[in-house]
Amino acid sequence: MYSSSANVSERAVAAPTLAISTVIFALRPSESSGRPTLWIPLVRRIREPFKDLWALPGGPLTHNESLQDAASRNLRETTGLAPSYVEQLYAFGGLHRSPTQRVVSIVYWALVQPTEAALADESENVKWFRADKVGELAFDHNAIVDYALWRLRNKLAYGSVAYHFLGEYFTLAEVREVYEAVLDTRLDPANFGRQLKSTPEIEETGEYLQGGKHRPPRLYRFTGRPGLDPDNRSTP
Amino acid sequence: MYSSSANVSERAVAAPTLAISTVIFALRPSESSGRPTLWIPLVRRIREPFKDLWALPGGPLTHNESLQDAASRNLRETTGLAPSYVEQLYAFGGLHRSPTQRVVSIVYWALVQPTEAALADESENVKWFRADKVGELAFDHNAIVDYALWRLRNKLAYGSVAYHFLGEYFTLAEVREVYEAVLDTRLDPANFGRQLKSTPEIEETGEYLQGGKHRPPRLYRFTGRPGLDPDNRSTP
DNA sequence: GCAAAAGTGTTACACGTACACCCATGC
DNA sequence: GCATGGGTGTACGTGTAACACTTTTGC
Numbered sequence: 198m199y200s201s202s203a204n205v206s207e208r209a210v211a212a213p214t215l216a217i218s219t220v221i222f223a224l225r226p227s228e229s230s231g232r233p234t235l236w237i238p239l240v241r242r243i244r245e246p247f248k249d250l251w252a253l254p255g256g257p258l259t260h261n262e263s264l265q266d267a268a269s270r271n272l273r274e275t276t277g278l279a280p281s282y283v284e285q286l287y288a289f290g291g292l293h294r295s296p297t298q299r300v301v302s303i304v305y306w307a308l309v310q311p312t313e314a315a316l317a318d319e320s321e322n323v324k325w326f327r328a329d330k331v332g333e334l335a336f337d338h339n340a341i342v343d344y345a346l347w348r349l350r351n352k353l354a355y356g357s358v359a360y361h362f363l364g365e366y367f368t369l370a371e372v373r374e375v376y377e378a379v380l381d382t383r384l385d386p387a388n389f390g391r392q393l394k395s396t397p398e399i400e401e402t403g404e405y406l407q408g409g410k411h412r413p414p415r416l417y418r419f420t421g422r423p424g425l426d427p428d429n430r431s432t433p
Numbered sequence: 434m435y436s437s438s439a440n441v442s443e444r445a446v447a448a449p450t451l452a453i454s455t456v457i458f459a460l461r462p463s464e465s466s467g468r469p470t471l472w473i474p475l476v477r478r479i480r481e482p483f484k485d486l487w488a489l490p491g492g493p494l495t496h497n498e499s500l501q502d503a504a505s506r507n508l509r510e511t512t513g514l515a516p517s518y519v520e521q522l523y524a525f526g527g528l529h530r531s532p533t534q535r536v537v538s539i540v541y542w543a544l545v546q547p548t549e550a551a552l553a554d555e556s557e558n559v560k561w562f563r564a565d566k567v568g569e570l571a572f573d574h575n576a577i578v579d580y581a582l583w584r585l586r587n588k589l590a591y592g593s594v595a596y597h598f599l600g601e602y603f604t605l606a607e608v609r610e611v612y613e614a615v616l617d618t619r620l621d622p623a624n625f626g627r628q629l630k631s632t633p634e635i636e637e638t639g640e641y642l643q644g645g646k647h648r649p650p651r652l653y654r655f656t657g658r659p660g661l662d663p664d665n666r667s668t669p
Numbered sequence: 670g671c672a673a674a675a676g677t678g679t680t681a682c683a684c685g686t687a688c689a690c691c692c693a694t695g696c
Numbered sequence: 697g698c699a700t701g702g703g704t705g706t707a708c709g710t711g712t713a714a715c716a717c718t719t720t721t722g723c
Binding site: 392 | 721
């Protein structure tokens with residue numbers, strides 16, 4: 198394939214297994230406070246190695262799908278969900294990730310909306326965990342979850358991912374709740390609202406959210422495209 | 434390997450080829466202005482597909498090396514250089530990257546110091562190009578180079594990569610030249626110097642660079658660690 | 670009317686930018 | 697002495713943080 202001075206004969210021997218895994222984030226109300234918090238779904242391993250430990254959903258890459266399609270597919274297959282945002286996280290290829298075999302995992306992270314997340318499949322072998330309390334996971338999946346969390350927080354602070362946790366219409370308070378949940382801080386509603394309204398990707402609709410207990414907040418819409426990474430770049 | 438509801442029998446069929454490629458950046462004086470500019474080494478393809486076109490150096494992943502080691506190795510093999518900085522860029526896995534075969538490329542980017550870059554191997558089949566004037570490359574390598582450039586500029590602006598283009602000791606003006614070359618702007622020497630001196634990772638030495646035409650500038654040293662990505666995290 | 674959330678106004682401060690100025694060296 | 701790059705001082709503008717204040721709804 199590539200011209201290279203490497204020993205070409207080695208290639209056939211090596212051929213590490215290639216797998217795709219996904220860290221799926223959704224906001225769900227905390228059991229205690231009721232405020233939204235970050236959750237991720239994990240699958241129980243049904244064979245060795247790491248039998249009975251929890252692991253990230255994942256699977257092989259099939260021949261006729263792109264990497265991102267493979268991530269979306271195994272997300273749908275394990276949780277029944279359609280993600281609103283998918284981005285590549287990292288390719289993990291350390292030598293001893295799996296005790297039995299050399300595996301290179303290309304890991305994605307995804308966001309799903311809470312309306313969807315509510316009707317997600319949950320079973321004996323698929324369960325949702327609070328992202329900061331996952332316990333001991335199979336393989337190097339604890340490190341992967343940590344890194345995904347770090348990336349999510351980063352993207353939220355500097356990018357425009359927050360809206361993918363929400364539906365098409367949302368109030369400023371809902372966006373603020375997303376930030377507060379993910380970054381684990383409290384934000385000044387006044388300043389936060391002004392900042393959002395000054396970003397060109399946020400569009401003010403004429404609608405108001407009715408049925409609340411207090412003054413009805415205005416509804417907004419997000420009109421931006423997510424991506425700067427190669428998979429999403431071409432989308433105009 | 435992974436528990437998954439995917440059709441396990443498909444895996445054996447699929448098995449796309451896995452390759453490692455690297456975008457190697459070095460600063461070299463421009464032919465015209467003499468000011469430093471960004472260059473990258475490319476290798477000429479000696480077979481189909483894309484025979485005779487230039488491509489990124491790359492090769493297979495061998496069994497007993499990590500992804501990053503593979504990147505460093507093929508960097509050394511094509512250019513004879515030891516990189517001062519290596520970071521994973523992205524895993525490219527589109528279906529039609531190569532017309533003949535399904536290939537997933539895990540791409541790294543690297544920086545080498547100009548002292549090293551000066552003695553880099555150059556031959557009929559390995560040549561250095563200005564990063565912004567590479568012409569038409571094989572596969573999707575133009576897109577990859579563009580993305581690597583974007584990342585480098587980003588990391589330079591927000592991170593602390595600049596020092597890896599330089600030796601252990603450097604003057605503030607040298608760092609400024611790196612920024613000016615990569616970001617293609619002019620920066621105010623006064624403000625730039627103050628900013629650098631206020632970053633805790635920059636250490637002022639007692640030494641001065643002698644032999645210049647004018648007032649000898651103070652020499653500085655960088656005392657930070659590069660990384661926040663998984664490969665470099667554990668390094669204490 | 671009162672509680673609570675939506676939304677506006679105002680001020681202080683940190684930080685980046687622009688630019689005038691002084692310092693030290695080679696020729 | 698003078699040209700040139702190294703280095704300091706200082707004023708201005710922009711954006712964020714803090715917080716007082718007004719508005720609008722449900723009960």
